[in-house]
Amino acid sequence: MKRKSEFSTVPYEVGLMKDLKDRGFAVDYLKSCIHESASDMPEVVLDALRQISEVQGMSWLSKQTGIPRQTLYHMLSKAGNPSIRAFINIIHNLGIRMTFEPDKAMVKPKRRASGGR
Secondary structure (H helix, E strand, O other): OOOOOOOOOOOHHHHHHHHOOOHHHHHHHHHHHHHHHOOOOHHHHHHHHHHHHHHHOHHHHHHHHOOOHHHHHHHOOOOOOOOHHHHHHHHHHOOOOOOOOOOOOOOOOOOOOOOOO
16 A cells, blocks of 8 residues: 655746745846856856746736747747847846856966066
């Protein structure tokens, strides 16, 4: 006889979509994706932004940004390549602010001495 589990499982995507409704969680999720893969796998960042956008509603985001819904889906797909203007427009309307800070792990290149010839 099978024993009924006390815990119910929720598919990862369902739990993620529920969590992404919280703006703070959504920002941390996007930051993590950027930190882990922005330089070598930008499609991961676009996928995360698409997931956040879907939770908020693509039709709503389309109206807010002035970008057609189908274009949003394409821009935020793994093959997407949104302009920086469109990217900023999208995150701004999702209530997300982009900030920059120095990468402490990056080694600063040494300056070459400028000597006269």
